[in-house]
Amino acid sequence: MAADSYEDVVKNKESIPALEVAPQDLYHAKSFWTKYIFCQDAKVIGIQYGLTAVAIGLVGLVSSWLMRMQIAFPGLIPMDAAQYYQLVTMHGMIMVVYLLTALFLGGFGNYLIPLMVGARDMVFPYVNMVSFWVFFLAVIILASSYFVPGGPTGAGWTLYPPQAITSGTPGGDGLGIVLMLVSLAVFVIGFTMGGLNYVITVLQARTRGMTLMRLPLTVWGIFTATVLALFAFPALFVAGIMMTLDNMLGTSFFMPAIIQFGEKLTHEGGSPILFQHLFWFFGHPEVYIVALPAFGIVSDLISVHARKNIFGYRMMVWAIVIIGGLSFVVWAHHMYVAGMNPWFGFFFATTTLIIAVPTAIKVYNWVLTLWRGNIKLTLPMLFSIAFIITFVNGGLTGLFLGNVAVDVPLSDTYFVVAHFHMVMGIAPVLVILGSVYHWFPLITGRFLNERLGKIHFWVTFIGSYSIYFPMHYLGFMGVTRRYFEVFEGEAFTYSITGINQFITVAALVTGAAQFLFIYNIIVSSKFGKKAGKNPWKACSLEWRTKDVPPTHGNFDKELPVVYRWAYDYSVPGADEDYITQDTPPSAVANARAEQT
Amino acid sequence: METKKDSIIDQLTQKPWDPAQVKIDNSHEGKTFNLHVGKLGLRYLMIVSTIMFCLFIVTYGDRMIYDDWVKMPEPFLLWINTFILFVSSIIFIRIQIASKKNQFKKAKRDLILVGFLALVFLIGQFLVWQNMVDKGYYVYGSPANAYFYLFTALHGLHLLGGLVYWVMTIRKVWNINDIDIRKAKHTIELCSIYWHFLLAVWIVLFGLMLFT
Amino acid sequence: MFVVLLVLIVILGSVVFHMVSPWWWSEIASNWVGMDDTIILTFWITGAVFVAIGLFMAYCIWKFRYDKDKKAEYEPENSKLEWTLTILTTIGVIALLAPGLIVWNNFVTVPKGAYEIEVVGQQWGWMYRLPGKDGVLGTTSIKNIDDDNPFGLNTDDPYSLDDVLVDADDLHILLDRPLKLNLRALDVLHDFYVPQFRAKMDMVPGTITYYWFTPIKTGEYEILCAEYCGTGHYAMLGYVYVDEQKEYDEWVDEQMTFEEVLASNGKSDLIKIALNKKNDL
């Protein structure tokens, strides 16, 4: 469109005509089946992803309750060590992969990307639909491992060989570990199909005027996370396949010669550390696959509810991209004491601490967005504030663990458990909760109940902070993680029973509050206060759909045309404190952004 | 409509709120690349698959240095199979030329031939497996064996996936009187890119196993 | 404005908890004081950042609360401020990293005079091997392991006969002498960890890993396995006793050498082979 300059267009037509980007055959549902089950509309797929992830996530939540009961009140719930380890493993894997990854990318990605970039749908709707069903299959396979002889695997979510595939581990010599590996492989395949859509839709299907730097940070976060996944998931896939072969066909990729319970196994010469490298080459970026979408979304929540543009937008984008890139050269910080070449420690400690810088910048910019803002303490804002505190806390403890010499005493203790729950458990979950409060009016056309929401917020934030803040101190004492039972021997200076009981009670209460939230969702989707269009007065395009909730095709006959970035809040001189992205310059004649 | 795209660095340093930038941005088309989404999608898949094979090769290099590594022989059949793949790629070049000239009858004939060759290749690979097993090179023998079976299986799976796309392609030109020319050309192009990709992957894997 | 209070309570509460918490590390019993010091340093720096960000945020929430007659400031970015913060952060990070790397360097460089002990982990217990009179640990292989030779020593290795084998969960070590632990696992990963020594390292089947430390206090210390190793992981415990020379010698004298173990099993032929090898030397 270089031919007609901006001035000409505005003069002649008052606004730029819309352009159907990437002409596509919009798919139309014909029956119940194609409308709700095998649907190709990204919004429906997003909700399907969300519901499936939450359903399996509840299994993870209940597992955590059972574990906490065992730790604090052993014997109250009958359980043996094998079952405890199965709970730990399934809890960890479900939470990281099947809940958070699927929810952020499959759920939020599907729902928000087309809306926010101004597209009618994803570029490959059919592949998108298949992607969900493949994910669903992965969840079914995972769940089925509860019902096979020997039960699910108890190898820990890191699945380290040789332990994961030998008989000393629950599920290690049965179907448990096989089903876990197969489920992960299926997940990766499904995810690759989804990621194909997210990446290419963002790259090619943006509406007219939507440059990369006009995208909301939510899209940047999800987009970058998907690109990370594109590089990281193959590593998990490769590791999974090779381990499956070791397990089923007796190869020796990862299995050295070992003698177990007096019996020599047939393997020889494999390297367990090689598996760890592959696993963490996936596993560390995975942390950011969960974190980056949360970063993006929370930036938008803060900006909307503080009525102020996000501070340092460009830095925020760069930070997301830089963090994404660096996340591929820090993986071995999970292996400082794993027996790899000790000289790697210098390199990986340095890269790890470098990553702290862009991360810190993000935090500063969130806080500086509040500075001189006009802050509405809505529920999404409350959750964002809670996120910042939690994330800062978890990020700072990362500086302990990343600093190789400090990691030596702390690794594999409860300090690690506390750290990663703060930073990649609680913090992203707080963002998810906040964003449900934020986008629920878009998805259903109704608000969530504010009273219940407030209760939910207070219990969740205070509860989860009380679970994990004290837990760091157990780590300093040297309490090791993945212990079915901790014997209070000489190792510890002070009894850990009381604090463990406190943590467990906090965990039960916090978990229960989530059921209140689910109740709120169910009731409010029917009886909640009507929201109308754009209730938060946000700038970005998802609120500019033809109908609320958005219907098939998202926008009106013509796609919206974008005239500004997603953060024109409180523009000096404008009548309102926000100007939506598709408002043409002529409609805000005296606003600052238009004075040249 | 062709606008020159700014380099990625230029794009990322724009100030989207800057009035001068706003004017430039308003006429932006919304696309990042002047590429059809299908082509981009194929590239995406090829990147993922390349990463996967690269990772396998890295582990191969890591595993190779241990002394339980015993090189596998390459049966002559493997050379024949390689040759078959090679011929398929050449035929695909012919198909592309034909489709550019709108000679879909010719393209269809060659597509059938390629599909046939792909089947022959898969059967050939299977025979190689049998041959190796008969000679006592089991998968749990030396890690070199394990990698051999792993690589051939993965490559074969990729080819099977390619055959699914091949079916979609050939359907586009099956009924000579009813061809959506734009779509047919597009699909044929993607299909042949993928075949060339598979040949390249195979040559790398085969070369790797040949020399180590 | 409860939220402002909430933020303040969380921030200040964390500080108070930190100060009064009785849950803290046990007194150090090895030379790795540097690790503790680095942790303390990290605490000061990160603590300051945590409190500063928290208080600033509380201030913002209170000061800039919503007022429908007001408008937020329109300031897309402030390069000077952002770069200043970036540089300050970088300085802070360097201040943390430098001491950390120095300590790590010490940790991975074993001092010359260190004596060696081998720790063997298996599901789910510990075994130990001392080098014996010649001061050298004999070589081993998983293949050799059987009831007579639980450590898998190579009988044709001249250094193996006098190795002292301790097939028990408890270990005695010498006060004030740098000790290098050679770590070996027979089946899966394990990790020999004593909280008071601070140090740990995974034991990986197929390779030998190591770490070193100098015990600086006599006493009895609990061993915890710190790398998940299957159902019995939590029960893979044991004790280390840091002894003065005299008690240590007494303990060593009670243990059997490899030669004695073989002899008691009636394997004098193996001993003969080994002795011949030794004479060849």
Ligand code: HEM
């Ligand atoms: C109320 C919420 C939660 C509670 C009470 C909880 C509790 C626990 C407990 C008790 C353990 C086992 C510690 C051990 O024995 O070593 C654990 C492990 C773990 N949790 Fe959570 N958790 C919660 C939420 C989450 C979330 C949201 C995530 C998502 C990242 C998560 C990820 C993990 C992982 C990765 C592990 C490690 C599993 C392993 O050691 O293999 N958790 N959690």
Ligand SMILES: [Cu+2]
């Ligand atoms: Cu990491």
Ligand SMILES: [Cu+2]
């Ligand atoms: Cu263990």
